[in-house]
Amino acid sequence: MSEITLGARRPVIVRRRRWRIPGAAIPYLFLAPATLWYAAFLVYPMLQSLYVSFFDWDGLSPSMTFVGLENYINIFAVDDVARLALWNNILWTLGALVLPTLFGLLLALALNRRAPASTLFRTIFYSPAVLPLVAVGLIWAWMYNPHFGVVNVTLKAVGLRSWANGWLSDYTMALPATFVTFIWSHVGFPMIFYLAGLQAISKEYYEAATIDGANAFQRFRHVTMPGLAETHVIVLSLAVINGFKVFDLVYTMTYGGPGRSTQVLGTWMYFQTFQYYHAGYGSALAWVIAAIVLVIAIPYIRRMSRG
Amino acid sequence: MMSDVRRQRRLEQTVIFLGLLALSLIWLTPFATVVLSAIRGQGDLLARGVFSLPKKIAWGNFAEAWSTGDFSIYFRNSLLLIAMKVPLGIFIAALAAYPLAKLRFRFSGAIFIFFLAGLAVPVQVTLQPLLVMMKQLGIANSLFALVPPYVAFGLPFQIFVLRGFFRLIPSELLEAARLDGASEWTAFLRVMLPLSVPALATLCIIDVLATWNEFLIALVLISAKESRTVPVGLLQFQGEYSSQYTLLMAGILISIVPVIAIFIFLQRYFVAGLTAGAVKG
Numbered sequence: 001m002s003e004i005t006l007g008a009r010r011p012v013i014v015r016r017r018r019w020r021i022p023g024a025a026i027p028y029l030f031l032a033p034a035t036l037w038y039a040a041f042l043v044y045p046m047l048q049s050l051y052v053s054f055f056d057w058d059g060l061s062p063s064m065t066f067v068g069l070e071n072y073i074n075i076f077a078v079d080d081v082a083r084l085a086l087w088n089n090i091l092w093t094l095g096a097l098v099l100p101t102l103f104g105l106l107l108a109l110a111l112n113r114r115a116p117a118s119t120l121f122r123t124i125f126y127s128p129a130v131l132p133l134v135a136v137g138l139i140w141a142w143m144y145n146p147h148f149g150v151v152n153v154t155l156k157a158v159g160l161r162s163w164a165n166g167w168l169s170d171y172t173m174a175l176p177a178t179f180v181t182f183i184w185s186h187v188g189f190p191m192i193f194y195l196a197g198l199q200a201i202s203k204e205y206y207e208a209a210t211i212d213g214a215n216a217f218q219r220f221r222h223v224t225m226p227g228l229a230e231t232h233v234i235v236l237s238l239a240v241i242n243g244f245k246v247f248d249l250v251y252t253m254t255y256g257g258p259g260r261s262t263q264v265l266g267t268w269m270y271f272q273t274f275q276y277y278h279a280g281y282g283s284a285l286a287w288v289i290a291a292i293v294l295v296i297a298i299p300y301i302r303r304m305s306r307g
Numbered sequence: 308m309m310s311d312v313r314r315q316r317r318l319e320q321t322v323i324f325l326g327l328l329a330l331s332l333i334w335l336t337p338f339a340t341v342v343l344s345a346i347r348g349q350g351d352l353l354a355r356g357v358f359s360l361p362k363k364i365a366w367g368n369f370a371e372a373w374s375t376g377d378f379s380i381y382f383r384n385s386l387l388l389i390a391m392k393v394p395l396g397i398f399i400a401a402l403a404a405y406p407l408a409k410l411r412f413r414f415s416g417a418i419f420i421f422f423l424a425g426l427a428v429p430v431q432v433t434l435q436p437l438l439v440m441m442k443q444l445g446i447a448n449s450l451f452a453l454v455p456p457y458v459a460f461g462l463p464f465q466i467f468v469l470r471g472f473f474r475l476i477p478s479e480l481l482e483a484a485r486l487d488g489a490s491e492w493t494a495f496l497r498v499m500l501p502l503s504v505p506a507l508a509t510l511c512i513i514d515v516l517a518t519w520n521e522f523l524i525a526l527v528l529i530s531a532k533e534s535r536t537v538p539v540g541l542l543q544f545q546g547e548y549s550s551q552y553t554l555l556m557a558g559i560l561i562s563i564v565p566v567i568a569i570f571i572f573l574q575r576y577f578v579a580g581l582t583a584g585a586v587k588g
Contacts, residue, residue: 027412030410040459041455131520132562139341150358193582289429289431300427
C-alpha cells in the first residue's frame with residue numbers, strides 16, 4: 001500500500017532518463033521477454049518434437065536411429081489403433097461441429113430475449129465449462145456406473161430397463177457416452193459466443209425486416225444468420241481445434257478402453273510416448289494432430305489477426 | 308388483432324421458459340449427483356440410491372477425503388503455481404501487447420500472427436521435448452517445471468486480448484505522457500497498465516481457472532506426490548479409492564468448490580473476457 005502512495009506522489013516528469021535507448025529498438029525490447037519465452041518453451045519443443053518424429057527412439061537412451069518417414073507411414077499404413085484413433089477424432093469433431101454448436105445457438109437465441117431468469121440460465125449452462133475436466137470425467141464416470149449410476153437408475157425407473165447399459169465398458173457405447181459428457185461440459189462456449197454475436201446485431205435490421213413483412217423465420221434466415229457469420233467462424237474453428245486436441249475426458253473416463261476402442265490421437269500419443277516409450281512414434285502422432293489443427297485453424301487465425 | 312399477437316408472444320415465451328427450465332434441471336443433475344453422493348455414508352448411498360435424501364448427513368466425508376487424499380498438498384501446489392504463473396505470464400503478455408497495439412515498427416503484423424498461431428498448437432506436440440528439457444534443467448518433477456510451459460501456452464490468448472484492449476485506450480493519453488518527458492516504459496507502466504485494470508483482472512480470473520484445471524502437462528512433467536497439482540492428485544485419489552464412491556465424490560467436490568466459487572462471484576468479468584475480440588464491438 002505504501003509503495004503505491006509513494007509512486008503516485010512522485011511526478012512523472014522529474015524522473016530523468018540516465019541513458020537513451022534508440023527509439024527503433026523500443027518495440028522489440030517490449031516484445032523480447034514474451035518472444036524469448038514463447039520461442040524457448042513452445043516453438044523450440046515443437047520443432048524438437050518434429051525432429052524426434054523422424055527417429056526410432058525410446059525417449060531416454062542416448063542412441064537414436066534415423067528412420068525417415070517410417071513413423072508417419074506406420075501411423076497410416078500399419079498401426080490399426082492409430083487409424084482408429086484418427087477416425088474417433090474425426091467422429092468426435094463432426095459431433096462437436098454439430099451438437100454443442102446447435103445447442104449453443106438455440107440456447108443463445110432463447111436467452112437473448114429478455115426472458116425471466118435468463119442470467120441464471122446462462123450461469124447454469126456455462127458452469128460445467130469452468131470445472132477441471134478430470135473432475136467432469138470422474139463425475140460422469142460415476143453417473144455411468146452400471147449398478148448405482150444415475151443414468152441406469154433413471155432408465156430403470158422410467159421403464160426403459162432394456163436401455164440400461166455398461167456405457168463406458170461397452171465397446172459401442174463408450175465413445176458416444178464420453179461425447180455426451182463433452183456436450184454437457186462444452187455447450188457454454190458456443191452459447192456465450194453466440195450471445196455476444198447476437199448482441200452485436202443492430203436492432204434496426206430486425207425492425208426494418210419486420211416493416212418489410214418478414215416473418216420470424218425469414219428474419220432469422222436473412223438478418224440473424226448473416227449477422228453471426230463472424231461468430232460461426234470462431235465457434236466452428238474452435239470446435240475442430242478442440243476436437244482434435246481432446247485428451248482429458250477420454251483419459252479419465254475410459255483410459256482409451258474398453259480394449260482400445262476409444263483411443264483418440266491425443267491419448268494414443270500419450271500412451272505411445274510415455275507408457276510404451278516410443279518417443280519417435282509418439283512425436284509423429286503429435287505432429288499429425290498439430291498439422292491437422294494448424295491447417296484448419298488458418299481461417300480462425302486470420303480472423304483473429306484482423307481488427 | 309394486437310392482443311392476438313401479444314397472446315401468441317406470451318405463449319411463445321412460456322414455452323421457451325419451460326424448455327429452458329427442463330434443460331437446466333438436466334444440466335444441474337451431475338452437480339446434484341456429486342453433492343447427494345458426497346454427503347452420506349457408502350451403505351446409505353448403495354442401499355437407497357443417489358436420488359434419495361441421505362438418512363444422515365456425513366460431513367465427516369469431507370475431512371476424511373481431505374486427509375486421506377492429501378488434498379492439502381495438492382491445494383498448496385496449485386495455489387503456489389497460480390501465484391507464480393499468473394502474474395508473470397500476464398505481465399510479459401502485457402509487455403508484448405503494448406508495442407503490438409500502440410507502436411509502429413517493422414514486422415509487427417508478422418510477430419502478432421506468430422503469437423496467434425500458438426492458439427492452435429496442441430500441447431501434445433511439445434510434451435516429450437519439454438520433459439527432456441526439464442530433466443536437463445534439473446527441475447523435472449518439481450512445480451517449477453510447469454511454469455515455463457504454462458506461461459508459454461497462455462501468451463497467445465493473453466496477448467490477443469490485451470492488444471485488443473490497449474488499442475481502445477486513446478493514444479492521446481500516451482502522447483501527453485511522452486510530451487511530459489515520460490519514456491515509453493513509463494508510459495506503459497504509469498498510463499497504459501493503470502487504465503487496463505479491467506482487462507488485466509479478467510485475464511487473471513481466466514488464467515487462475517485454467518491453471519487450476521490444467522491436466523495433461525502436469526500429468527507428464529510431474530510424478531512425485533509432493534509436486535502434484537489438484538487435477539493430477541484427484542485422479543490419483545480416484546485410482547486408490549475408486550469403489551469408495553462417497554469419499555471420491557467428497558474429494559471431487561473439494562477440488563471443484565474453488566472454481567465454482569470464483570465463477571459464481573466473478574462471472575461477469577470472466578465471460579466478457581472469453582468472448583473479447585470474437586465479435587466486432
